[in-house]
Amino acid sequence: MKGIKIVQHPLVQHKLTFLRNRETEPQEFRRLVQELTSFMMYEVMADCPLRDIIIRTPMKETSGQVLAKKISIITILRAGLGMVDALLALVPTARVGHIGLYRDPETLNPVEYYVKMPESLSETDVVIVDPLLATGRQAEKAVEIVKNAGARDIKFVCVIASPEGVQYLRRKHRDVPVYTAALDEKLDENGYILPGLGDAGDRLYGTK
Numbered sequence: 046m047k048g049i050k051i052v053q054h055p056l057v058q059h060k061l062t063f064l065r066n067r068e069t070e071p072q073e074f075r076r077l078v079q080e081l082t083s084f085m086m087y088e089v090m091a092d093c094p095l096r097d098i099i100i101r102t103p104m105k106e107t108s109g110q111v112l113a114k115k116i117s118i119i120t121i122l123r124a125g126l127g128m129v130d131a132l133l134a135l136v137p138t139a140r141v142g143h144i145g146l147y148r149d150p151e152t153l154n155p156v157e158y159y160v161k162m163p164e165s166l167s168e169t170d171v172v173i174v175d176p177l178l179a180t181g182r183q184a185e186k187a188v189e190i191v192k193n194a195g196a197r198d199i200k201f202v203c204v205i206a207s208p209e210g211v212q213y214l215r216r217k218h219r220d221v222p223v224y225t226a227a228l229d230e231k232l233d234e235n236g237y238i239l240p241g242l243g244d245a246g247d248r249l250y251g252t253k
Contacts, residue, residue: 047062047224048211048215048219048221048222049206049211049215049225050088050222050223050224051225051226051227051229052085052088052225052226053132053227054084056084057081057226058059058227060077060080060081060084061081061226061227063077064077064078064081064204064242065240065242067243069248071248071249071251073087074248074249075127075249077126078127078128078131078204078245078249079127079131080131081204081226082092082128082131082132082174082202082204083131083134083135083211085224085226086131086132086135086202087206087226089172089200090135090173091169093112093113093114094112094113094114094115095111095112096110096111096112096113097109097110097114098110098163104161104241106142107150108202112136114168114169114198115139115168115169115170115171116136116138116140116169116170116171116172117140117142117163117166117171117172118133118136118139118140118141118142118145118171118172118175119141119143119162119171119172119173119174119187119194120141120142120144120173120175121146121173121174121175121183121184121187122143122144122145122159123246123249124175124176124245124246124249125174125176127176127245127249128174128175128202129141129174132174140163140169141163142160142161142166142191143161144159144160144162144186144190144191145158145160145161146158146183148180148182148236151204153180153182153236154182155182155186157186157190160190162190162191162194165195166191166194166195166196166197167195167196167197169196170198170200171198171199171200172197172199172200172202172226173187173188173191173199173200173202174202174203175187175202175203175245176203176205176223176242176245176249177204177205177206177238177241177245178201178203178205178206178207178210178211178214178223179207179209179210179232179236179238179244180207180209180210180213180232180236181209181211181212181213181214183209184201184203184210184214185213185217185218187201188201188214188217188218188221189217199218199220199244200221200223200224201214201221201223201224202223202224202225203224203225204226204227204230204242204245205225205226205241205242206223206225206227206228207228207229207230207231207232207238208228208229208230208231209227209231209232210232210238211223229241
C-alpha cells in the first residue's frame with residue numbers, strides 16, 4: 046500500500062505484542078506506548094533535513110550537523126497524549142499542539158471540541174500522533190486543521206492502522222505519509238480495528 050511505512054524492527058514488534066495483550070495493565074501500557082513511539086521516531090525522522098554548523102570540541106574546531114527545521118508535535122486528544130513525552134525526550138525543543146476530537150457513536154464522524162496550535166507551523170516539520178488510525182476520519186480532520194493553520198510538511202504517526210483508515214486518509218490527503226507499527230486486518234461494524242488493541246485512551250488511563 047502506497048504512502049505507508051510499517052516499522053518492522055524486532056523490538057517494535059516485540060513490544061507491540063505485549064501492548065495488544067488485554068492483560069497488560071494501564072501503567073505497563075503507557076510505558077509500552079512511549080517505548081514504541083521512541084523506536085518509531087527514528088524512522089519518522091530519517092529524512093529530516095540537516096544543516097551544517099561549526100562547533101569546538103575540547104580538542105579543536107570541527108563541523109557538525111543539526112536539524113534544519115523545527116519540529117511541531119500535534120496530538121489528537123486524548124490517546125495521543127500517551128505518545129508526546131517520548132517525542133519530547135527525543136526532540137526537547139519541539140512545540141506541542143492539541144486537537145480535541147471524539148467520535149460520534151452514531152455516525153462515526155469526528156466532533157471537534159478543542160484546538161490549540163503552535164505558531165508558524167509552515168516553518169516546521171509537523172508530526173501528528175494518535176495510537177490508532179481506525180476509520181481515518183479523525184486523522185483526516187486533524188490533518189485538515191493543521192493545514193488550515195499553515196502546516197505543509199506533515200506526517201501521521203500511529204501504533205496500529207487499519208487498511209480502511211489508511212486508504213481514507215490517503216484519499217483525502219495524499220501528501221501525508223503514514224507511519225505505523227502494524228497494518229491490521231480490518232474494522233469491525235463499530236469502527237474498531239481487528240485484532241487491534243481495544244480503545245487506546247481507555248487502556249492508557251484505566252477508564253471504560
